[in-house]
Amino acid sequence: MKVNDILEHFLSRADWVNRETTCDRVILGDPDAEVDRCLVTWMPSLKALRCLVDRGLNFMVCHEPTFWSDLGGDVPYHGEKLDHIQDHGITILRNHDCWDRWPDVGIPWSWAQFLGLGTQPAAIGADGYQHRYDIDPVPLETFARDVAQRCGAIGEPLVQVTGDGDQMISRIGIGTGCGCQISAYQEIGCDCSIVCDDGSCYWADIQRAEDTGHPVIRVNHGTSEEPGMVTLTQYINDHVDGLHADHLPHGSTFELIGTQPV
Secondary structure (H helix, E strand, C coil), X not given: CEHXXXXXXXXXXXXXXXXCCCCCCEEECCCCCECCEEEEECCCCHHHHHHHHHCCCCEEEECCCCCCCCCHHHCCCCCHHHHHHHHCCCEEEECCHHHHCCCCCCHHHHHHHHCCCCCCCCEECCCCCCEEEXXXXXXXXXXXXXXXXXXXXXXXXXXXXXCCCCCEEEEEEECECCECCHHHHHHCCCCXXXXXXXXXXXXXXXXXXXXXXXXXXXXXXXXXXXXXXXXHHHHHHHHCCCCEEEECCCCCCCCCCCCCCC
């Protein structure tokens, strides 16, 4: 298939995406290139791009920006990363806005399933990015430990928690990356929010939640969206004819180092 045909496959099915403003596009490379294999990964880091070449591939489908900005290829970046992309004839297709709200298997749905919360949200926020999942009542500390155990499989065995560990919770809010505002979770009736470090970087949001008795569990952005990269890879293999996708795990961006082994 041509790269542009793959992009059109997603855009034509995502009526929530504004084609004029979306970051979902060919960031670098040839939009008319014929491709039959790709590597799917969350962040097109230099490390990931080197892995792409090592596997004998030159086409990557990613979720986040290549050059640290949603402006993508419109900004004239320079340096080793750009040189590597150009020297190896790499084409990069970004699938962000489409996959953030893709029903059933997109980012919030796949994150919920990874956490064992189920497949059908009890409520969805007005922007479509934040969901509520209802579970049997459980103490915050017990639930947070389960989240940490599950996230440990993708590199984050410890999570940040604020709130009373004995507080019973049953209406869990999850979101898509930076789209996880605590106030929006509360608007759809959540009594606990799972946020990522890219969507709750302002201290006041966390403090307000603590002062109002709303527990918060925070993980790394890469951790929260890794399950969605698994489902994106599977979706491509199941629904995009002529293209085979392999998944390159990213997981947590950070290695956790403490006074005791993790």
